[in-house]
Amino acid sequence: MIDPNEIVEFNGQLVAIKDIPSAQIRALYGLGHLPEPGREVIPNPTGEAWPYRPEDCPRAAEMTGTWINDGQYLVCPGCGMDGT
Structure with a gap:
C-alpha cells in the first residue's frame, strides 16, 4: 500500500x-x-462505503483485486473501482 505522506x-x-x-x-x-x-x-456488496475514493486510493498500485457479486466484478479492495 502506498503511503500518501511519502515525500x-x-x-x-x-x-x-x-x-x-x-x-x-x-x-x-x-x-x-x-x-x-x-x-x-461498483457498490460494496456489504452496503458500506469503500474505505477510499478512487482518486486518492492508496491501494491503486496493487496488482490484486477482490472478486465480488459471485465473481461478477473484480474490484480494487480499497475503493471498489471496477477492474474486470
Whole structure:
C-alpha cells in the first residue's frame, strides 16, 4: 500500500504524494487510479462505503483485486473501482 505522506520530488520541490495537485500525476506515484472513462466504482456488496475514493486510493498500485457479486466484478479492495 502506498503511503500518501511519502515525500517525492515534483517540479523541483519535495512534496507529499497526496499534495500533488494533479490526480493523473499522483497516480503515476501509485496514489489513486488513473482517471479513465467507462471505469466505475461498483457498490460494496456489504452496503458500506469503500474505505477510499478512487482518486486518492492508496491501494491503486496493487496488482490484486477482490472478486465480488459471485465473481461478477473484480474490484480494487480499497475503493471498489471496477477492474474486470
